[in-house]
Amino acid sequence: xxxxxxxxxxxxxxxxxxxRGLLLLPLCLAVSVVYKAIKLPDLRNLPLASAxxxxxxxVGMWAVALVMWxxxxxxx
Amino acid sequence: xxxxxxxSYLRAPVAVLLAWLIPGLGHIxxxxxxxxxxxxxxxxxxxxxxxxxxxxxxxxxxxxAYTQETLNQWQQEVRKxxxxxxxxxxxRSWWFIAQLMNGAYTLGSYHYGRSxxxxxxxxxxxxxxxxxxGEVGSIYxxxxxxxxxxxxxxxxxxxxxxPGLRKRFTSQPVPAGIRSGx
Numbered sequence: 001x002x003x004x005x006x007x008x009x010x011x012x013x014x015x016x017x018x019x020r021g022l023l024l025l026p027l028c029l030a031v032s033v034v035y036k037a038i039k040l041p042d043l044r045n046l047p048l049a050s051a052x053x054x055x056x057x058x059v060g061m062w063a064v065a066l067v068m069w070x071x072x073x074x075x076x
Numbered sequence: 077x078x079x080x081x082x083x084s085y086l087r088a089p090v091a092v093l094l095a096w097l098i099p100g101l102g103h104i105x106x107x108x109x110x111x112x113x114x115x116x117x118x119x120x121x122x123x124x125x126x127x128x129x130x131x132x133x134x135x136x137x138x139x140x141a142y143t144q145e146t147l148n149q150w151q152q153e154v155r156k157x158x159x160x161x162x163x164x165x166x167x168r169s170w171w172f173i174a175q176l177m178n179g180a181y182t183l184g185s186y187h188y189g190r191s192x193x194x195x196x197x198x199x200x201x202x203x204x205x206x207x208x209x210g211e212v213g214s215i216y217x218x219x220x221x222x223x224x225x226x227x228x229x230x231x232x233x234x235x236x237x238x239p240g241l242r243k244r245f246t247s248q249p250v251p252a253g254i255r256s257g258x
Contacts, residue, residue, distance in 0.1 A: 009124075011196055012131040012209030023129070023212055027219060030122040034223045037114045038230045046114070 021062075028057040088235035095231040097179040099123075099224045102231030115227050123181050123220035130213010132192060133203045135185040137172045171214040177221035177228070185217075 015023075032053035036046055087106075095102025100116030103109075127135060175182045194204045204210065 007196070009127050009132055010192060011199075011201060011203055012134070012213065013129050015129070015209050015212065020208055020212070026125065027122070027216060030118050031219065031223065033118045034115060034226065037111055037118070038226060043110055043114070 024061060025058060028061070029054050032057060088232060091231045091235040092228055095224070095228040096177065098181075099178065099220075099227055102228065103234070106231060106234055108234070119178070119220050119224050119227070120181070122223070123178050123217050126213045126216025126218075126220065127185055128213075129216060130210045131203050132185050132189040133194070134210050134213030135172070135175055135182055135217055136169055136189055136204075137186070138169065169214065171218040174218035174221040174225075175214075177225045178217070179224075182217070182221065 029050070032050040033046070036050040036053060037043065040046055040049060091102040091106050093102075094105050098116065099119035100112040100114070103112030103115060105112075172182075172186075192203065195202055
């Protein structure tokens with residue numbers, strides 16, 4: 001634990017294959033929250049609006065990734 | 077440059093400078109405290125998550141380009157107490173332009189990263205060009221910078237009361253008492 005804390009922010013974390021896909025989730029969440037925080041006149045709607053945008057972004061990007069993977073499998 | 081309700085010509089430049097220095101601080105200065113706090117927390121978390129994943133060396137203007145062979149050789153020789161391999165060439169990291177929009181975070185990370193060795197002398201693991209962590213770290217910190225560019229523009233539009241810019245980036249009404257753009 002101490003070793004991890006000592007090297008956190010200093011050494012890159014070792015990432016496994018399937019974990020890379022999960023890193024899309026917090027990044028898309030940050031983009032959706034910032035965009036909606038700027039866009040919305042009333043911040044009471046922020047959680048719902050940013051969650052909707054987040055889902056749309058994640059599903060859209062995974063759909064694009066799936067289509068590209070299928071094309072690669074078919075034509076490569 | 078328009079004047080604010082209290083007649084200060086420094087309102088817009090100060091807001092932009094604060095927004096660049098610390099994300100969200102410009103909005104807090106302009107009286108948008110809740111909005112500013114949300115932006116501050118979100119962009120700060122995104123930036124430092126990127127640094128945690130990719131290491132401090134993912135925030136850099138120049139990335140030393142080692143061949144994979146050199147990296148492997150270094151990892152074998154590091155336990156023997158050998159010197160680090162010769163840096164072969166320098167490649168430019170274009171993500172740094174986006175990262176620079178994070179102001180103090182980027183300057184602090186960049187300054188600290190320059191003082192850190194490219195290899196961990198204990199484990200022998202590389203701190204540069206780590207795949208995929210380094211790339212993910214650059215993307216996270218770069219996206220945080222691009223988001224803060226949006227925040228800086230919004231703070232400028234809010235301070236100046238520019239309806240055109242404001243219409244493009246936000247639907248908030250221009251506060252009363254602030255003169256619209258030309």
